[in-house]
Amino acid sequence: MALDTESRGTPLVEMRNMRKSFGGIDAVDGVTLDLYPGEVVGVLGHNGAGKSVLMKMLSGALSRDEGEIYVNGELANINNPRDARHYRIETIYQYLALADNLDAASNLFLGRELVTSTGLVDDAQMEAETRKIMARLNPNFQRFHTPVKGLSGGQRQSVAISRAVYFNANILIMDEPTAALGVEETRMVANLIEELKSQGLGIFLIDHDIHAVMQLCDRASVMKNGKLVGTVKVDEVTEDDILGMIILGKTPEKGTV
Amino acid sequence: MADSTDTRQLPKHVRRNIIDTMEIDTRLLGMIGAFIVICVVFDVWTGGRFLTPRNIFNLTIQTVSVAIMATGMVFVIVTRHIDLSVGALLATCSAFMAMTQTAVLPQWFGIELGSPIIAPVAIIVGLIVGVAIGAFHGWLIGYLTIPAFIVTLGGLFVWRNVAWHLSRGQTIGPLDGNFLVLGGIEGTLGATASWILALIACAFTIMLMINARRAKLRHEFPVKPIWAEVVIGAIAIAAIVGFVWILNSYEVPGGRLARDFRARGETMPEGYSEVYGVPYSVLLLIIIAIAMTVLAQRTRLGRYIFATGGNPEATELAGINIRFLTVKVFAIMGLLCALSAVVASARLTFHTNDIGTLDELRVIAAAVIGGTALSGGIGTIYGAILGALIMQSLQSGMAMVGVEAPYQNIVVGIVLVLAVYVDILYRKRTGD
Numbered sequence: 001m002a003l004d005t006e007s008r009g010t011p012l013v014e015m016r017n018m019r020k021s022f023g024g025i026d027a028v029d030g031v032t033l034d035l036y037p038g039e040v041v042g043v044l045g046h047n048g049a050g051k052s053v054l055m056k057m058l059s060g061a062l063s064r065d066e067g068e069i070y071v072n073g074e075l076a077n078i079n080n081p082r083d084a085r086h087y088r089i090e091t092i093y094q095y096l097a098l099a100d101n102l103d104a105a106s107n108l109f110l111g112r113e114l115v116t117s118t119g120l121v122d123d124a125q126m127e128a129e130t131r132k133i134m135a136r137l138n139p140n141f142q143r144f145h146t147p148v149k150g151l152s153g154g155q156r157q158s159v160a161i162s163r164a165v166y167f168n169a170n171i172l173i174m175d176e177p178t179a180a181l182g183v184e185e186t187r188m189v190a191n192l193i194e195e196l197k198s199q200g201l202g203i204f205l206i207d208h209d210i211h212a213v214m215q216l217c218d219r220a221s222v223m224k225n226g227k228l229v230g231t232v233k234v235d236e237v238t239e240d241d242i243l244g245m246i247i248l249g250k251t252p253e254k255g256t257v
Numbered sequence: 258m259a260d261s262t263d264t265r266q267l268p269k270h271v272r273r274n275i276i277d278t279m280e281i282d283t284r285l286l287g288m289i290g291a292f293i294v295i296c297v298v299f300d301v302w303t304g305g306r307f308l309t310p311r312n313i314f315n316l317t318i319q320t321v322s323v324a325i326m327a328t329g330m331v332f333v334i335v336t337r338h339i340d341l342s343v344g345a346l347l348a349t350c351s352a353f354m355a356m357t358q359t360a361v362l363p364q365w366f367g368i369e370l371g372s373p374i375i376a377p378v379a380i381i382v383g384l385i386v387g388v389a390i391g392a393f394h395g396w397l398i399g400y401l402t403i404p405a406f407i408v409t410l411g412g413l414f415v416w417r418n419v420a421w422h423l424s425r426g427q428t429i430g431p432l433d434g435n436f437l438v439l440g441g442i443e444g445t446l447g448a449t450a451s452w453i454l455a456l457i458a459c460a461f462t463i464m465l466m467i468n469a470r471r472a473k474l475r476h477e478f479p480v481k482p483i484w485a486e487v488v489i490g491a492i493a494i495a496a497i498v499g500f501v502w503i504l505n506s507y508e509v510p511g512g513r514l515a516r517d518f519r520a521r522g523e524t525m526p527e528g529y530s531e532v533y534g535v536p537y538s539v540l541l542l543i544i545i546a547i548a549m550t551v552l553a554q555r556t557r558l559g560r561y562i563f564a565t566g567g568n569p570e571a572t573e574l575a576g577i578n579i580r581f582l583t584v585k586v587f588a589i590m591g592l593l594c595a596l597s598a599v600v601a602s603a604r605l606t607f608h609t610n611d612i613g614t615l616d617e618l619r620v621i622a623a624a625v626i627g628g629t630a631l632s633g634g635i636g637t638i639y640g641a642i643l644g645a646l647i648m649q650s651l652q653s654g655m656a657m658v659g660v661e662a663p664y665q666n667i668v669v670g671i672v673l674v675l676a677v678y679v680d681i682l683y684r685k686r687t688g689d
């Protein structure tokens with residue numbers, strides 16, 4: 001069980017006893033989760049289980065009622081999105097957080113614009129950087145001067161992903177990154193996850209597709225009604241085990257960590 | 258990994274026509290077209306009295322006050338707010354400045370009327386009042402989350418009557434002579450300085466175009482053909498020179514010149530003449546237009562203003578404090594109201610109780626006619642200024658052909674609705 005977590009050293013992130021309620025409803029109720037470098041942890045659960053709320057507390061988008069966040073073993077002070085960025089936590093939100101009226105480069109750099117020596121926004125430089133990163137993520141992408149409103153779901157998704165990748169995240173949160181995507185784009189995201197993982201990032205992946213989770217993730221944590229059902233190693237359990245956790249809230253005999 | 262040459266060419270973007278090649282903003286083109294049509298129609302209608310240097314001069318100085326505020330209204334509307342209090346705020350700033358120069362400074366501080374420090378002090382007082390009230394509105398809207406419509410509707414009642422309270426409803430004047438210089442006809446650059454200004458503006462335009470092209474080439478982005486750059490540059494220079502030439506053709510009436518000479522104890526030489534040239538108030542508008550455009554397009558603040566209009570949640574998730582941003586936007590609006598108050602009261606040469614009445618509606622109309630979308634996220638500074646100019650020329654033109662004021666307002670109202678409809682059609686067609 002806890003045998004090899006020790007050997008992996010300090011986790012990238014550790015969330016302890018996270019709690020958040022909205023007007024008496026416990027959206028997240030005492031959840032403890034961790035994430036190691038080069039690891040993908042799937043976060044599963046039915047609709048409204050509290051996955052997004054838990055991740056939003058980590059990304060600073062929501063304040064937490066209780067709980068501590070440790071980054072690289074040290075207590076982290078995350079109270080807003082800026083703090084999270086400081087700890088190199090990047091998030092791809094379930095409902096794409098893009099400003100529709102701005103182009104890809106402006107969205108990628110939103111809040112972290114490159115500026116010239118005179119302090120003015122350097123659009124040309126930002127476009128050049130955006131072209132570079134997009135050439136890697138989505139080589140077919142050409143529409144650098146259109147507001148992102150005019151882009152397809154997949155193109156918009158690649159803008160959102162490029163933002164997380166460009167700024168060298170240590171910890172990446174992906175909240176249903178493939179929900180709006182076609183087969184081809186989904187495969188592209190899967191490849192990207194593999195690549196980022198091999199670079200040593202830690203990734204939290206929220207996905208309703210158990211099959212994808214089994215393929216991409218090292219561990220899976222299941223939530224139900226705001227509580228953590230359990231965390232399992234995916235290669236020691238079956239899809240049915242995980243389904244049981246999601247639906248019945250039942251932890252399997254083996255594979256739990 | 259993608260082949261990098263592959264990503265650079267733009268095969269799908271077929272150059273459709275000349276306007277496309279020159280990368281001209283078709284919306285801008287449409288507005289300029291509408292403006293020209295208005296000018297030509299009224300010129301024919303009035304038998305050539307509309308497009309005289311004198312009338313164009315008057316048109317520009319009448320537009321300044323609303324145009325200044327309209328640039329700020331663009332930011333307000335882009336962030337999905339509205340400001341119904343700008344006319345009332347203008348009145349309060351005007352009252353503060355009038356009281357400062359006619360009562361506070363002379364009576365409390367013993368500074369005689371005509372002292373050179375009166376005008377600057379009065380203007381600073383006005384600016385502080387404007388920024389403070391604007392920031393207060395922004396705080397109520399951003400931090401207390403009271404809708405802007407309500408805050409500024411309340412503000413309309415409050416500030417209109419605070420202005421009344423300060424002056425007890427009296428007309429205050431005459432205002433300080435140096436202050437009046439910013440009103441329009443009382444302060445102009447004259448021929449030589451106007452030409453120098455034109456020269457600087459042309460040089461500046463050329464420099465900007467060259468810099469923009471260099472930046473694109475440096476990053477190997479596609480650039481438009483040289484001939485297109487030259488044509489655009491030539492049009493811009495022609496517009497600048499033409500504008501200054503017209504204002505420089507408006508001669509100061511002989512009677513007035515003679516009076517000025519007499520006032521200085523001299524006699525006017527035979528055959529002496531002088532022209533007005535560019536008014537200081539118009540120069541002020543030009544400076545504000547440039548500053549606001551740079552702010553909108555080339556600063557982080559401007560970027561965040563537009564991002565907030567496009568998606569407030571996303572902007573907040575990107576780590577931007579949109580509450581404080583709201584305070585800044587309304588503080589800028591307040592500052593511009595104060596500057597407009599300087600121009601408006603200086604043009605009248607006194608502060609009146611009803612100064613700026615209905616300006617809130619003219620300012621909103623100017624911004625909207627200029628292409629600012631009430632749904633947020635879209636708008637340009639030049640559009641708002643053009644919108645103000647279009648409205649003012651409609652109104653002056655109708656006045657010249659003898660349309661009574663109530664009918665003028667009916668036409669302006671219809672034009673506003675029509676302009677927004679045309680804009681909607683345009684957006685549907687271009688898809689942005």
Ligand SMILES: Nc1ncnc2c1ncn2[C@@H]1O[C@H](COP(=O)(O)OP(=O)(O)OP(=O)(O)O)[C@@H](O)[C@H]1O
Nearest residue numbers: 022025027045046047048049050051052053054094
């Ligand atoms: N801002 C909010 N205000 C009030 N309640 C909220 C808020 N955000 C989430 N909730 C509630 O918290 C609970 C957990 O929501 P959450 O978004 O985390 O679900 P989820 O697991 O991400 O679901 P899904 O799979 O549908 O995305 C739900 O009951 C939801 O209604």
Ligand SMILES: [Mg+2]
Nearest residue numbers: 051052094175
């Ligand atoms: Mg969710």
